[in-house]
Amino acid sequence: MSPAAKQDVDDQRWERILGDVQQLSPIRKLALLQRLADSLGRDWAAEKREDSTSLVRDLQYVKLETDELTYQIIGCAMELHRTKGPGFREDTYQRDLESAFQTRRLLFASQKVLEVFDSGSGGKLIGYYIPDFIVDNRVIVEIKALNSIDNSHLAQVIGYLAVSGCQVGLLINFGERSLEFKRVLPPNDVKEHKVNRQWLFVPEWLREE
Numbered sequence: 001m002s003p004a005a006k007q008d009v010d011d012q013r014w015e016r017i018l019g020d021v022q023q024l025s026p027i028r029k030l031a032l033l034q035r036l037a038d039s040l041g042r043d044w045a046a047e048k049r050e051d052s053t054s055l056v057r058d059l060q061y062v063k064l065e066t067d068e069l070t071y072q073i074i075g076c077a078m079e080l081h082r083t084k085g086p087g088f089r090e091d092t093y094q095r096d097l098e099s100a101f102q103t104r105r106l107l108f109a110s111q112k113v114l115e116v117f118d119s120g121s122g123g124k125l126i127g128y129y130i131p132d133f134i135v136d137n138r139v140i141v142e143i144k145a146l147n148s149i150d151n152s153h154l155a156q157v158i159g160y161l162a163v164s165g166c167q168v169g170l171l172i173n174f175g176e177r178s179l180e181f182k183r184v185l186p187p188n189d190v191k192e193h194k195v196n197r198q199w200l201f202v203p204e205w206l207r208e209e
Contacts, residue, residue, distance in 0.1 A: 062185070066138050066168050069106075073135060074181055076100035077143075077172050081179040090145040093174045094132055097143065101135070108135045114163050116200060119191060127200035131160045140169035140184075149173045152198060154184060159196035161186040 064070075080096050094110075101108050114129040133141035140160045144153060149171060157169035161184065169184035187193040 064168055069136055069139055070168060070170060070183065072104060072106065073101075073139060073141060073170055074172075076104060076106075077174070077181065078179055081174055084174075086145070086175050086177060088145060088174070090143060090174075093143055093145055097133070097141075101133070106135055107137075108133050108141075114160070116163055116195060119195060125206065126195065127197075127202040127206065129160050129163055129199065130201055131157075131164070134164060134166060138167045140164060140166045142169065142171050144171070144173040145175040146173055147175055149180065149182070154182065155193075155196055156199040157184040158187050158193050159199060162190045162193040 076097060077100075080093065080100055084093070084096065098108075098110055110133055111130050112134050114131070115125055116127050116129055117123045118126050131140050132143050133139075135141055140157060142153070142157050142160065153171055157171050160166070161169050167186070169186075171182045171184055173180040
């Protein structure tokens, strides 16, 4: 294939991708913009070799009525990360994010205690979940300040969703060079995900029962 023909193929591929971008919700565009910002410090030629099918697949997004709210929450987190950067403790980011929510006049509860009951017929109280934020009684926000997040942290948010009844969760990690955030949807089988003992807070008095 001649260089000119290869360029035409590349141009057509990126035109298709940009067309898909126009169909995205604001929150998904934010995620892609974050990826683009990350790529500026890397070799552009290597970036262009990335498989276009994986990029198109990454554009897939389920639209929800909470998208505008999650867009605002992520905007607060991105502004905080630009200002502070990584390297601080989680409670520092939580305090500053709380101030950002107040500035934007978002309704939220900070570290609300959620009761967790066992799945048996007795319905015995076995502990509590304490998510970092519940925004507008619709969005769970869990923040981290780690080198990376993994499936256990996603499972934490899923457990919070299963118990709280919120419509969507946001897992936000301030610990990396670029802000990382993931949108988490409630599980199909809520009952199976209500009890995650790794993230269960059990006070001393409850352990003694």
